[in-house]
Structure formats: C-alpha cells, structure tokens
Amino acid sequence: MRRTGRPTMVDVAAEAGVSLKTVSRVINGEPHVDPGMAARVLDAVDRLGYHRNALAASLRSGDRDTIGFIAADLSNTFYMAIAAAVSAVASRERMHLVMASSEEDAVRERTLALDLCQRQIGGLIVVPTAVDHSYLSREVELGTPVVFLDRPGSGIPADAILLDNRGGARDAVAELLADGHRRIAVLLDAGGIFTMTERLAGAREAFAAAGLDLDPALVVEGLHTPAVARDAVDRLLDAQEPPTAVFCANNRITIGALEAVVSRGSTVAITGFDDFELSRLLPRRIRIVDYDITALGARAAETLLTRRADPATGSHTHLVPTCLVDRGGVG
Amino acid sequence: MRRTGRPTMVDVAAEAGVSLKTVSRVINGEPHVDPGMAARVLDAVDRLGYHRNALAASLRSGDRDTIGFIAADLSNTFYMAIAAAVSAVASRERMHLVMASSEEDAVRERTLALDLCQRQIGGLIVVPTAVDHSYLSREVELGTPVVFLDRPGSGIPADAILLDNRGGARDAVAELLADGHRRIAVLLDAGGIFTMTERLAGAREAFAAAGLDLDPALVVEGLHTPAVARDAVDRLLDAQEPPTAVFCANNRITIGALEAVVSRGSTVAITGFDDFELSRLLPRRIRIVDYDITALGARAAETLLTRRADPATGSHTHLVPTCLVDRGGVG
C-alpha cells in the first residue's frame, strides 16, 4: 500500500490477498462471493480504513445520481422552501442535491447550468432567469433532463412546473369585486417577470369578467422590496381617490403593504399572492392566494426522475392550483 | 467518433487532427498554444457539441470543489437561511454546494456524511444530531475538513461555529429580572438538545447573579411545536400563580407563546431566542435575542475553506454574538 493518499481497492486487494475484482464485488454487494473471501476483504477494508471512491466508480458507467437545482434567489424563502422539497424527494430516491443561485442573472444561470452539466449530473431543475435556454439543448439531446420551475423556459424540450398564477390572481380580484370594491390597486414587482405578467393578466381578467376596467393609475410595478412596496402603498393611500383594496402580487409586496396599512391604521382590504410565515398572527385580517409550495418542489423533482427513467414521453407543463384563504385578525 | 454517448477529448482531437493533449490544453486555457491550432480545436468542439467531463478531470488530480452541508432539519427556516449563506460563500469561491437533511436522525446523518465523503467532497459542514462523530475520523485524517455548525460535535478534531446561547439567554433573563419580573417561565424544546441546555444554563446564571432562584415549576421542556408551546403557555397562565414573563428558548416556542398570549389578551412579557420573519409586524411588543444568521453560515463556510487551505492550525470554536432587540407592537 502506498503510504500517501487514501487507500484504494488495489490496496485492499493486496492486504486481503485477493484480486481487485473480488474486492469490487464485495464492496458493491454483488452475489456469488465466497463468504470466507468476503470476510477477509471486509477485514482488510476495516484495517485500512478504506472508503469507496464514488467518483471513480461512476466514471465508467456514467451513473448520474445527483440533481442540480438552480434557484433564482436563495435569499428568498420561497425558493428555499422549494429547495427543501426537492431535497426531500432527492434523498428519498437516494440522490444528492447540488444547489446554486443565479441571483436573477441570466449569464450566471447559464454558467451554473453548464458547470453542473460538466459534473455529469443526472438532471437539472431551473428557476429560469434567462429567456433563451438553447444553450442547454446539447445536454438535453445527450440525455440530461431539464425541468423548469416557477417560470417557463424556452428553446429546449423540457417540462415545466408552474403555479396557476393567472387563475389565482383572477379569483382573488374577482372576490374583491364581489365584495363591492371598485378601486383596487394592483402592486407588482418588475414587469418583466413571468409570474408578475401572469398575475396582472389574471387581475385584468377578473375586471373584464365583471364588465369593469382596472384604473391604470392603480397599477404599480417595480416593487422589489417590502420597503419600496410600503412607500408605494403610503402614496396610494395619501392620494385624492385612494383605493379601497390592494392586491399584492407576491409576499414581499404584501409585507410592505401591511407595514404601511397597519402603521397608519387604515382599513383598506388586502389580498396577497403567496402565504408567509406567521401570516396567521397578523394583527388584522387579510386574504391570501395560497398553494402547496412543497408540492411545487416535489413535483419538479418527481417529473425530473420520471423523465430520466422514460425520456420518450412528450414534455408537459403542470399547473399547481391555488386557493384563497383567510389569514391574520388575531389582534 | 463513436456514435453513442457524449463526445470526448479523443473525438475532438480526431476531428481537429491534433493530439489529445493539445485539446486538453485548449479546453483548460493553458498558455503556449498556437492560435491556429486552438482555433481548429475550438471549431471541432463546436461541431461536436463537446463538453468537458469534470468528473474525469478531477479523478486524477483529486480536485475537490464541492462542499457538503448536512442540516438537521431543512424544513426549519433557521437552517434554510444558513444553507443560503453557505451557498453564497461557496459560489463566491467557485465551489458547489450539496445539501442534505438528517431529519434530526443520527443514523441518517452518518449515512449522509459518509455518502458525501465517498463522493470526494472538499469539506463537510454538519449540524450534528449524532453525539459521537468518530465515524468521520478517517476522513478527517485523510484531509477532509469538517466544521460543526450550531451544535458542537465530538470525537474528531473539527472547528465549530456556535451561537452565544448561554450569553444571549443570560442577558435576556437578566433584563426581565431588572424590569422587576420574578416569576419568569422558561420554555424549552427537548432537554437533550445542546442549544436548549445552554440557554437554560444562561437563564439560571442570570437568576444566580441576582441572588434569586428559578422556580422549577416554571421550567417547561419538550415543546417541539408551536401548538405544544401554546398549550403549555395557556396552562401556565391559568395556574394559581401565573408567571409575569416568559422566556422562549427558540422561535417556534415564541410563536406558540404568542398565539396563546395574543388570543387571550394577556399582557405577560415575552422574550424569545431567534428572530423570525415578520416579527416586526406583531400586534404586541416582544423582546428578541437576535444574531446575524448569515454570519453563522458564512463563517462556517469560510472556516472550512481556511482549514482546507491550511490544515495545520488547531481547531477552534467560534461564538457568534447575540443582542437583545425590540420587535412588534405595531397594533
């Protein structure tokens, strides 16, 4: 045995006085090995502190037992929750999860994705920031399945798991309209984001269905942080004709809106997309467009695994349903 | 070129009419390559859709560019936030992060850790559930650095990044005592957990420093969910001599206590360890033992990388400081 580095199967074989192949058989639990030999091998393994090199093992067979997950922004609890769900499925299937964040940067996303592919991963789950994903087409052709999560991708055949953004927003706004609200503000993050576009479209559909129009002055975009959303809501409520209700297109905006509304004691109705921790403990009642976030991540992972097992089927887009729920009002 | 599988450097070399080594040089951006040859190689790479196999590359050199992170429970936002911080450092250092959850199961932790080591990772960050980590001693000897996070490990030389649990709890309870409280309930999760033991010890220290004793009837352990904590608080407040203040040893307990206290309109003082999302929007004022959770994860990752670069130094335990802050009270 070489005195340097980790012991290898060759070292174990020498120590046990058997052939390399026998060691390999024992280590991998293959049948038809004489118990006596197996015992000697195991003994040598112990004595040497041998650990199998999984990388070398998969070099030949190309075993791909890790899943790559590229989130758009890991500092967002939404994506972290999804990562946890993906991790749970991966580990149930005895696979590993390698996780990275594109920071909403298309170039970074591409670099990360290609980098992971170079590591011969078994599949890739991406929350896309880039608009075109043909940079992955070669990998997909060669058998690495890709699943888009939360936002659709383009340029390659790949499954997508999305929320029913439009339906959820439509139902939420329809309810506000049914409650008699007419001046409903719609607060959004950057307009370019897929989910924002969809949720705005859903809100418009609700207005259209009621034969009404959404006042353009009440549509505010680009609210990327709670602080910015808070300021926007303050401004709206200070206006000549303030809204009687606000629809917040994501959880950060809802939080900002709440900060503004609660601190000024306003009674404006609030409905927000995305639930958040402790929403139940809020001092005032709000409505939330809720959904099963675990299902979102789990479904992505499961779809990936299915696709790995059976690449033949055509690619699908799956919509995760939403529902309106009550939150807060404990004060 | 073989018609099956992904193209290799040999294929590229054949296609470009150069040697394998030249291809390797071009792919790895080594200097001293004739621009003309380089162009031919790049051309062939393009034509074949060649992508480097990073696994094969690292087989020889033993490059270890991924960090393993084993959390105790990824469904807990505390660990998710830490994972995000670790991920940020990893990606800054151009390393990958593979993440898993032990689900507070020592056997699972061991399996995961050993599994990751088999994949030749460059280092391991563990939130330990197991009490003895000598199962990792061989890996540590062979040069895989291990860093314990949030809880200390044992049985191997490894750095640890911990919160100042004892100091934080002591300061919190000392403040309650200074405010005139004498009947202070201390609510804890399972007594076996390191952080709980430390926080309870801190609370006792504060009492001792004031020359007082903590009433054993007011120490409640085993509050693993908000619901259980809520019930416990309800019972305490219904008792003959209810506490005038409660110290909650983690965020889930704080939330449960808040549910009880807010819903019955009690004015009992609350101080909790760990901040949580939206604590600022709570309908009543509470005190929080806060700390920089990002620093916790980042420091673990940085320590791991330092150790990788310089294994010589002795192992250290680093305490992340805490501070008392005001939260809530917007209602």
Next chain:
DNA sequence: TTGAAAGCGCTAACAG
C-alpha cells in the same frame, strides 16, 4: 466462483 486485462475521460510527466 474468481481473476486478468482492458478501458472510462481526463491530466501529468516527459520527451520531441
């Protein structure tokens, strides 16, 4: 049932 030999895709010496 066991073993020898030939790779997997790449990098590291060492020559040209």
Next chain:
DNA sequence: CTGTTAGCGCTTTCAA
C-alpha cells in the same frame, strides 16, 4: 509549442 506515454480508481468484459 506539440505529442506520447502512463496512469487516477473503479467497472467490465471475458477467460480460467
């Protein structure tokens, strides 16, 4: 500047 020759640690034929 370029190519040849060995491996990395393991799995996989194919014989024995």
